Amino acid sequence: MSESATNRIRSFLASTSLVKVNASSNHMYDAWLSGKDFRARDGQLEMIQFIDEALHAKAPRIAVVEAGPGTGKTIAYSTAAIPIGLQRNKRIVLVTATVALQDQVTSKDLPELRVMSDVSFSYVLAKGRQRYVCPRRLSSAANSVDAQALTDLASAGEQRSDESTRFVELFDSFVSGGWNGDLDHSPVFLPQRLWSTVTTDSRGCTNTACKWYSRCPYYKAREQFADADIIVTNYDLLLSHLRLGTDILPPIEDSIFVLDEAHNLVSKTMNAFSKSLNIVSSGMRLNEITAGLEQLNEEFGKDAEIVRSLAEFHEPHEYARKLLKRLITIVRGLKFSEDWEGVSQFRFKDGVVPEEIQTVAAQLALQYLDMRAAVSRVCTWLREHADSQTSEFDSDAITERLNEFVAADQHLEESRDLLLDFGNTNEGSVSSRWVEYVTHEAIEEWRLKSVPVEIDQILADKIWSKAHATILTSATLNAGDDFLHFKTEVGLNQDVRTLGLESPFDLDRTVTLQIPKLQTTPGGNNKKHLKEIAHLLPELLGQEKSALVLFSSRVAMDSIYNDLPTKTQRNCLVQNKIGRHALLQMHKQRIDKGEISYIFGLASYREGIDLPGDYCRHVIITRLPFDVPTDPIVESKKELLLKAGYEQSHLFTRYQVPEATLRLTQACGRLIRNEQDWGRITILDRRIVSRSYGEQMLNALPNYRLDIE
């Protein structure tokens, strides 16, 4: 590091509270810069100072920082928070939304910081149980494959044989020590459907009685959770901690939370607190549970406990069957919206469900409660026999039956949650409630949904008012409105400190944002707009060898893809035609071989995709990412805003424009992943220059070079 850089840091640090109140922050950052031979970055220094001030303020100690790519925010919040956590005996809970950031923090940033600063702190990566393999279930799956292999694997068909091999490979890798049982580092790719067959939850685990206990990856990881100064985790675990409490994370009052990638906080919280019930498949599930109980009864010699459980399940099941039929008759009579992406909806105004549905839902909730009591008893019986040395039953068979009934127990519990929610909706509702109607190959489905829309209250009660301190950061938090939208949505007071830092990358030189002339806009004639994009795309794609093209709906993506010339289609990899993991691998392989490759993706490809350098030289956004017009959550949000006194005419700018602006910033952020990156972004929606809200959106984007036709 140059002399002048060192002096600059020292004079900065001397001028701030860092040296006065906390010499270790000074030491950590200084040592890290020296160790990396880096020059201090203005934005990084500013972020350290800002967080330091927030952590030394009177409660609530909360800081919100939007930091553009390349700021080095992980090092900034770590050097600011770690010394204070150690001094005050508070533990840091560092939450990320993506595995990529989790890996970067635990494999690179924290180890480097510890070695270079010589400050003694410990850290651990904590995930929920479902992210670790259950060796007992894996062993059972692999063993059943071996037996099957001797008999009929050859005739089992290609897919089955492929799945079977994966379990065996995974098991071999685990027992040989080549793999530690962490899903995110699995040497063999397992889709979620297969993965869930080799994990378990607390109800399916026999804990210390299990013969695999001493080698169990979940319990091994947990041993380290209790003492670590920093726990790196994901939003699912954090929210489950807030919802139900866990023994993995420390008490909220003793935690300094660092919520990275915090733009995910709203959607993750809604998901975690949402409830759902598919009426038709729940009815089928109840029949399966009865069949499972009958089979269990036969298999395990009509044990008195099973006989009793079967009898106690029978009566509420019969009544539930009739009530579910009644419920279908009622919801069939609702006036559903037009089909959007294969789904029609009926939203209940103000979240209040009609009395007739409430009555049936409340009665059903009682039946599900009784059925659950019977199934829970079976789970207890199976758990006792699973590892009993004296049990006459086969341990593997019992384990599999245990997990089957644990899944049944979970279904009954989750269904009852929704039914209770629908059974009493009159009192000041803060949830959006609706019914979805779907037909698939002549099978009709009705799904009841309930999603909290006032998550600001949930977060304020459960975390902002309790945590020792909280830092929220991301590259996209400010929708060009001085953080007003973000703070309102997550329930932070408007006087909470905020800081916006632009990316240090030279984006006005390396990125061109082009908005070509178009004859149509999506707000006008949508079909014509899709046709015009299909006409333009071959030429636009021809500008670079790689591109990520983002669409607002599956219908739009399919329509445009189908209208492309075959030559262009051959170079396109379309989301959902192959899995995300395989698609990204294929794309990178093509680019590595010097071939052309374009990814066509929907909303989920707007983030969490890392395509540095030649893997992505062009991001094309076909439509401004406004909410789906019939989204029930958006409608319920608008209802709430109206009740809060907003004018109808302001709802669009107050809610939908900021949401779309943040999504647009995320989408554009796919292009530049490091300092050497360059490329172009094209927006094929002229509303960004023709409508009044366009200016706010453009202003919220980084400082790209504009090319507007």
Ligand code: SF4
């Ligand atoms: S201790 Fe629980 S999670 Fe671990 S292997 Fe045994 S049953 Fe599975």
